[in-house]
Amino acid sequence: MKDEVRVSLVQFSSTVLDCPGNVKRMAEFVEREAAEHGAELVVFPELSTTGYIRSARDDAYAEHLYAASELVPGPTTEALGEAARRSGAHVVVGMSQRHPHIPEVLYNSAVLIDPSGDVTGVQHKVHPCRDEKEYYVPGDVISVFPTALGTLALNVCYDVRFPEMARVQTLAGAEIVVSLWASAVQPGKVPSDSIVSRCATRAMENAVFFLGCNRTGTDDEQRFYGRSAVAGPSGDVLARSDDDREDAVRAVLLGANLKAQRRYLTIFRDRRPELYGRVTEPLSRPEAR
Template identity: 30%
Template sequence: MSDSRSTSKVAALQMVSTIHLSENLLRAESLVAESAASGATLAVLPENFALFGSKKIFELAAEEAKTGALQSFLAGLSVKYGITLVGGTIPLPAEDGRVYATSFVYGADGACLGRYRKIHLFDADVGDAQGSYRESDSYAPGDQLVVVESALGRIGLAVCYDLRFPEMFRGMLDLSMDIIVLPSAFTRNTGWAHWLPLLRARAIENQCLVVAANQGGIHDSKRQTSGGSVIVDSWGRVLAEAGLGEACVIASYDQTEQTALRRRMPVAQHRRV
């Protein structure tokens, strides 16, 4: 039997964000409040939670660099609801005129625990109404792996397309990662085909809890995301999962059970390459 003191609730928050900033922020707070009311001590917002599918990201990034308003908003939610919060992504200016997709983590006291800039950029043709995606036209890649200390353990930060690069997660495992969080906005075509298999693989091969918060609906005439926000345990079991639409996905994380699995099957110690 697991020790209840080692068990925590975690939440993946699924949104259908639009170009309307104020509405998106209201919906984000509502989901954070719902997760906290359900007993979650960690909540993850999706990629582009504050503004989706708009060239206004450059204006938002410039404003954020001046005021830090979204960062203050996220820190305030953490304090208000007493929760560790992974703030999806927000744009911040890059040196070359593009922006970084930046994910901040805040502790329940509002302190910033860390910041990650999305490394892998989605430049692909997927055969949907949008057709071609060229994130690198607007976004600059980050270049650092980030694992932050939290009340629930060490959290490894990744965003959306990063999921397809297993070596990145091995690098974070070398930094003593316990939990993978993955704010995302997977396209409908790629998400329905690959999202869950890839998440389960990352959970199994790294023996980590995965909390993956996706966008999940129709955003405009061309953009549809795949939903399916999910929590997967270190054995690869799906603990809780959403369909499409806004959702608050809650599950329990047993850190003692995960540690015991790693002792019984010490995969990380067996690596030779």
């Protein structure tokens, strides 16, 4: 990866189903973060284009969500691609993506756009959570994407609870893992530091930079709590937000730190994959012990 990578995680507050308005504001964030803070990678949360989902029992909402979802490439990637060209930054955005051939089939996607304005990576959410299963087909490929910044990998919110995904991405060469969230305050609870702790854990386990960008704002009685974070290869927290304001969390990623951590703890040499087979055994095989 590059010696230094400047990143901005934008705790964006989406307006429900207002794709043109949301994308216009995101493009402004891209150009401002690049111009004022030198951002080379600008990240937006899960489903930033449409806002987070509501129950499919609301037929009117479900119909509008399908109508608001887009192809990739499409209007959102074209608009953010233009902002990327003007600013010279990479952009990662979460969006509701239409299947290219099958009507009314959607993916919950993280999309990577490079400074030329081209879409250079798409990762479909592998583990849809709760009501998301009513709308979104799970992804069946885990990918990494070479860039001028380093090799990037993408995952989406609930994916972070499955350490196997980040490990697969790291074994494929990932140096920076970008995780997009739309995490809301659970009823009867207060916002937690779960994003910070999970970023630090995934980073330390894999000796990678791990970036967790959560949204903010309210929608349909859901209050999204921000608290985005950036963790380094040793699990150290490089930057974090302690609130739910719409703002950016900024950090500088040093390539030398990744190299030093991998020299210090040789986790990839020390792995024992021949002992881990049970991790991939389906639950329907209880005899695998």
